[in-house]
Amino acid sequence: xxxxxxxxxxxxxxxxxxxxxxxxxxxxxxxxxxxxxxxxxxxxxxxxxxxxxxxxxxxxxxxxxxxxxxxxxxxxxxxxxxxxxxxxxxxxxxxxxxxxxxxxxxxxxxxxxxxxxxxxxxxxxxxxxxxxxxxxxxxxxxxxxxxxxxxxxxxxxxxxxxxxxxxxxxxxxxxxxxxxxxxxxxxxxxxxxxxxxxxxxxxxxxxxxxxxxxxxxxxxxxxxxxxxxxxxxxxxxxxxxxxxxxxxxxxxxxxxxxxxxxxxxxxxxxxxxxxxxxxxxxxxxxxxxxxxxxxxxxxxxxxxxxxxxxxxxxxxxxxxxxxxxxxxxxxxxxxxxxxxxxxxxxxxxxxxxxxxxxxxxxxxxx
Amino acid sequence: xxxxxxxxxxxxxxxxxxxxxxxxxxxxxxxxxxxxxxxxxxxxxxxxxxxxxxxxxxxxxxxxxxxxxxxxxxxxxxxxxxxxxxxxxxxxxxxxxxxxxxxxxxxxxxxxxxxxxxxxxxxxxxxxxxxxxxxxxxxxxxxxxxxxxxxxxxxxxxxxxxxxxxxxxxxxxxxxxxxxxxxxxxxxxxxxxxxxxxxxxxxxxxxxxxxxxxxxxxxxxxxxxxxxxxxxxxxxxxxxxxxxxxxxxxxxxxxxxxxxxxxxxxxxxxxxxxxxxxxxxxxxxxxxxxxxxxxxxxxxxxxxxxxxxxxxxxxxxxxxxxxxxxxxxxxxxxxxxxxxxxxxxxxxxxxxxxxxxxxxxxxxxx
Numbered sequence: 001x002x003x004x005x006x007x008x009x010x011x012x013x014x015x016x017x018x019x020x021x022x023x024x025x026x027x028x029x030x031x032x033x034x035x036x037x038x039x040x041x042x043x044x045x046x047x048x049x050x051x052x053x054x055x056x057x058x059x060x061x062x063x064x065x066x067x068x069x070x071x072x073x074x075x076x077x078x079x080x081x082x083x084x085x086x087x088x089x090x091x092x093x094x095x096x097x098x099x100x101x102x103x104x105x106x107x108x109x110x111x112x113x114x115x116x117x118x119x120x121x122x123x124x125x126x127x128x129x130x131x132x133x134x135x136x137x138x139x140x141x142x143x144x145x146x147x148x149x150x151x152x153x154x155x156x157x158x159x160x161x162x163x164x165x166x167x168x169x170x171x172x173x174x175x176x177x178x179x180x181x182x183x184x185x186x187x188x189x190x191x192x193x194x195x196x197x198x199x200x201x202x203x204x205x206x207x208x209x210x211x212x213x214x215x216x217x218x219x220x221x222x223x224x225x226x227x228x229x230x231x232x233x234x235x236x237x238x239x240x241x242x243x244x245x246x247x248x249x250x251x252x253x254x255x256x257x258x259x260x261x262x263x264x265x266x267x268x269x270x271x272x273x274x275x276x277x278x279x280x281x282x283x284x285x286x287x288x289x290x291x292x293x294x295x296x297x298x299x300x301x302x303x304x305x306x307x308x309x310x311x312x313x314x315x316x317x318x319x320x321x322x323x324x325x326x327x328x329x330x331x332x333x334x335x336x337x338x339x340x341x342x343x344x345x346x347x348x349x350x351x352x353x354x355x356x357x358x359x360x361x362x363x364x365x366x
Numbered sequence: 367x368x369x370x371x372x373x374x375x376x377x378x379x380x381x382x383x384x385x386x387x388x389x390x391x392x393x394x395x396x397x398x399x400x401x402x403x404x405x406x407x408x409x410x411x412x413x414x415x416x417x418x419x420x421x422x423x424x425x426x427x428x429x430x431x432x433x434x435x436x437x438x439x440x441x442x443x444x445x446x447x448x449x450x451x452x453x454x455x456x457x458x459x460x461x462x463x464x465x466x467x468x469x470x471x472x473x474x475x476x477x478x479x480x481x482x483x484x485x486x487x488x489x490x491x492x493x494x495x496x497x498x499x500x501x502x503x504x505x506x507x508x509x510x511x512x513x514x515x516x517x518x519x520x521x522x523x524x525x526x527x528x529x530x531x532x533x534x535x536x537x538x539x540x541x542x543x544x545x546x547x548x549x550x551x552x553x554x555x556x557x558x559x560x561x562x563x564x565x566x567x568x569x570x571x572x573x574x575x576x577x578x579x580x581x582x583x584x585x586x587x588x589x590x591x592x593x594x595x596x597x598x599x600x601x602x603x604x605x606x607x608x609x610x611x612x613x614x615x616x617x618x619x620x621x622x623x624x625x626x627x628x629x630x631x632x633x634x635x636x637x638x639x640x641x642x643x644x645x646x647x648x649x650x651x652x653x654x655x656x657x658x659x660x661x662x663x664x665x666x667x668x669x670x671x672x673x674x675x676x677x678x679x680x681x682x683x684x685x686x687x688x689x690x691x692x693x694x695x696x697x698x699x700x701x702x703x704x705x706x707x708x709x710x711x712x713x714x715x716x717x718x719x720x721x722x723x724x725x726x727x728x729x730x731x732x
Contacts (some may be wrong), residue, residue, distance in 0.1 A: 106473060
């Protein structure tokens, strides 16, 4: 892997103006470029060499991943020191004229501290340069996402085989998270959402003590983190023998919207058009109101990354960009439906969008 | 509760220069002043009125807490908008000359966006003004911490009654977190740490798949979040019938250090002296090396708050400040001991430090 990280750091340096060093402080960005992000670490991409600065020696409390062994690691003299500030001093010592920093992450106070330790160093904005590199995933990253998605599918599949009526949202969520770990996840990619009856179909619903009842819609959204990569899958089921007419009708609409979104995933497609494709189906069926701000988003080392699939989103999709497609409708007081897949954008020649979350999307009555 | 939040906001305003408004962006600080911190919210303490600005209407996804009903809530026009930026615009519209912002939290990029929407507004630093208010807790806050500590004690007590040998660190940690929720916690206050054998005694150890074995030290650190308030308790046990001599010797030293730290908790005591009291006992026994950077820290709405109990810490303790006392020793390859309590600083007349985590600290053989 070491050469992968080195290549990523090289690509970032090409973006930085000549004579300049770069300082990466956002943990997910450090992990992308260095293989791991020990707590409080900062990554200096210097003129003479790259250095990962850490308040303490990277240890188990930083998780299973270890930093790129080819990358020099420097431990600060004081465990309470600010690694970013130390990195700025080191950049100056290396004779850099400018230092590109992540102004969208560094606080005003830390930025001021950087400037004061290296007054001659011109601080410029690296902006979201690393986030942009992270947009398109390599096959190694995609295989981690594939495994993360498989783990979530397994955990969900097992839950569906168990008795659900009478159990609380909270316990179902905890059970799912335990199963994620059982199947080899680092942990949950985000807090598992289990929504029953009137809660169902609501995005990001936090599990409550409400118990599953006959006739409920049950919507579940979970994901696994595997080697840092985070997937997402969401499904909605009916509890009991046969769904009511309104449930079937609503499910069919959301399913059609989600399929329209999935089918719009092609390299070169505008992000907003993917959103519109799904949104249009819901609006045409009279569910224009109460739609969320977006119908999907990128996933990777963070559960929510660029691109955004939203009405005002800029930019186009590229091949090898993993995204979620997750339209939902929630009818206050009644509940609703949410269907959420993680897919990888692929061109037609490669078979079109690759579905990572393969749990069935037919309306199951449990 | 409403008047409690109003009083806190008043106290903060007294710190802001005349004619000035204040903008609070750190979620824990918003929660302290407004009763809840909906995702993406910002709190404006204006000249004419206080307003909580939220990207979306506060909903269940923001958790069980609702914002102070007496506080005006304004929902942004766009769900992707930056509430802090909108608040700056509103402060300018209210005719404020200056706006105190949290420069230790606001990113450089957001700070710039604030300045550009309100060019006439002089942006000054609120610094850690809210964090300072949060140092000393009122009895309402302390009772939340007391309940959080009881919940963690219950979860830990139940675990000790179960069979431990052969179970993995990971599963014991998940089991503890499930029990925290069973007993009424909002959730875990921080990732539960279970460390066995050679891992034991290491602070912040992340649970692995290592299984509990006869003769192991087992150190556990967990906490509950209750109404947003977070406690912490850590204990070390021996697995099997009788501890080895080195285990008894090491346990006694850490126990003595932890007691020395607890007994040093009095109003007016220097934070560094509390640290020294515990550290001295360990150093005298020959465990000077490998001690953590601090032996304790404040707790409250965040699991790690001021004050810090560390060699270089400034400041003195006040009554009604809850802190942890958690010295530990880890012998590489062998394991170690960590004992962690949450206590509230009280004066002698009130009976001295109040221990919130009452699980026994005698060396139990399980």
